[in-house]
Amino acid sequence: RGEIALRIIRACREMGIESVVVYSTADAGAAYLDLADEAICIGPGPSAKSYLAMPSIISAAEIANVDAVHPGYGFLAENAHFAEVCRANNIEFIGPDVETIRRVGDKAQARDAAKAAGIPVVEGSAGPVEDDDEALQVARKVGYPVLIKAVSGGGGRGMRISNNDISLMHNLASARSEAEAAFGDSSIYIEKYLADPRHIEFQILADRQGNVVHLGDRDCSVQRRHQKVVEESPSPGITPDLRRKMGNAASKLGKSVGYHGAGTVEFLVQGRKFYFIEVNARIQVEHCVTELVTGIDLIQEQIRIAAGETLNRKQSDVKVKGHAIEVRVNAEDPDRDFTPSPGLITRYEAPGGPGVRLDSHAQGGYRIPPHYDSMIGKLLVRADTREAAISRMQRALDEYRIEGVKTTIPLLRRIMRDGDFARGDYSTKFLDALLSG
Ligand code: MV4
Numbered sequence: 171r172g173e174i175a176l177r178i179i180r181a182c183r184e185m186g187i188e189s190v191v192v193y194s195t196a197d198a199g200a201a202y203l204d205l206a207d208e209a210i211c212i213g214p215g216p217s218a219k220s221y222l223a224m225p226s227i228i229s230a231a232e233i234a235n236v237d238a239v240h241p242g243y244g245f246l247a248e249n250a251h252f253a254e255v256c257r258a259n260n261i262e263f264i265g266p267d268v269e270t271i272r273r274v275g276d277k278a279q280a281r282d283a284a285k286a287a288g289i290p291v292v293e294g295s296a297g298p299v300e301d302d303d304e305a306l307q308v309a310r311k312v313g314y315p316v317l318i319k320a321v322s323g324g325g326g327r328g329m330r331i332s333n334n335d336i337s338l339m340h341n342l343a344s345a346r347s348e349a350e351a352a353f354g355d356s357s358i359y360i361e362k363y364l365a366d367p368r369h370i371e372f373q374i375l376a377d378r379q380g381n382v383v384h385l386g387d388r389d390c391s392v393q394r395r396h397q398k399v400v401e402e403s404p405s406p407g408i409t410p411d412l413r414r415k416m417g418n419a420a421s422k423l424g425k426s427v428g429y430h431g432a433g434t435v436e437f438l439v440q441g442r443k444f445y446f447i448e449v450n451a452r453i454q455v456e457h458c459v460t461e462l463v464t465g466i467d468l469i470q471e472q473i474r475i476a477a478g479e480t481l482n483r484k485q486s487d488v489k490v491k492g493h494a495i496e497v498r499v500n501a502e503d504p505d506r507d508f509t510p511s512p513g514l515i516t517r518y519e520a521p522g523g524p525g526v527r528l529d530s531h532a533q534g535g536y537r538i539p540p541h542y543d544s545m546i547g548k549l550l551v552r553a554d555t556r557e558a559a560i561s562r563m564q565r566a567l568d569e570y571r572i573e574g575v576k577t578t579i580p581l582l583r584r585i586m587r588d589g590d591f592a593r594g595d596y597s598t599k600f601l602d603a604l605l606s607g
């Protein structure tokens with residue numbers, strides 16, 4: 171829904187492909203729905219009855235006689251069962267195979283696949299941990315602190331840091347029950363906890379013929395509660411040599427799991443070392459950062475790959491030029507612990523000018539529904555250098571006026587004026603430190 175639906179409609183329009191958008195009654199009347207060739211209501215506001223309701227979505231797809239479904243991100247985007255249902259109904263699911271979604275969605279299996287491909291992973295358990303005894307053995311071997319992670323994890327749920335045997339025993343139980351409640355899967359695995367890493371990911375594109383290229387990296391270390399706030403490419407925190415090694419590793423992993431479509435390979439970087447952590451089998455919110463530095467339209471590439479086309483670029487044809495930064499603008503109140511601030515946008519002035527891109531479905535008079543996540547849009551800039559990109563982002567944020575709801579724009583302006591950020595000197599600890607200091 172929202173900005174990503176609009177993004178996909180735009181890609182289709184440029185390719186001469188007709189689009190059908192589905193929406194809930196909470197999104198009825200939104201302007202972006204008019205830009206699709208057809209719009210079909212699939213249910214009421216609560217997403218369990220609309221954007222997560224497979225029978226409703228498949229019925230809409232059948233009625234409109236579509237060739238393919240683009241799942242966007244969130245909702246059913248990485249749901250292997252949904253991909254299977256699409257396939258069973260002769261509808262192309264725009265994403266990797268059902269088997270690949272399952273395999274990489276199991277984080278312990280993805281980790282094993284990386285290890286088998288010779289890609290460094292954080293020291294930890296071999297596959298899921300069966301019981302408390304095995305957990306203790308692994309923790310004593312790799313040394314505390316350790317991080318318990320959910321095999322079906324995502325968004326940081328089911329993650330626990332433990333500093334000793336006793337906390338490990340407590341946290342195992344609570345991580346398992348949180349994972350069971352969130353994912354219907356209580357299995358967990360263990361890694362050595364890295365205290366202060368950067369989160370750096372690589373975009374890959376792979377076709378059904380087995381060709382894989384990577385499109386460079388994105389630094390996503392500026393996060394709060396596992397929600398990314400700022401993303402940039404290239405990362406200011408790695409050397410060209412490390413970047414080349416990580417990019418090769420990302421492509422190699424894609425190849426080894428038989429990936430096709432657009433995907434992301436996530437790494438943690440600590441000092442001069444990098445470690446694979448997971449694969450995201452979807453287009454991500456921050457994909458536009460890569461589009462701005464490579465000039466490649468990732469949504470159009472996804473559609474071409476789904477249609478069976480061969481990649482029209484080799485790795486040596488991919489050139490990263492300049493620097494791009496994205497900030498996520500959320501309808502949240504930074505002064506009230508980021509509580510969502512849905513409601514009517516009474517004034518809306520969008521930034522523009524050289525090197526600015528705004529991906530948003532919002533406008534003046536738009537009412538942000540309370541049912542979904544609080545992202546209003548993504549503001550991106552591109553410039554020749556990182557320094558110029560930061561200046562440009564400061565300027566664009568100054569132009570952006572949203573009234574009627576609280577937004578994270580003041581926080582984003584603060585980040586863009588921060589000295590450590592300006593030096594590229596930040597890790598996953600950056601935002602919490604900024605907010606508590
Ligand atoms: C880690 C880690 C440190 N050590 N793994 C966060 C979500 C998921 N994608 C992986 N994540 C992490 N995995 C090891 N072995 C640090 C993170 C991490 C993080 C952890 C706690 C609080 C905030 C975080 C922000 C980014 C990454």
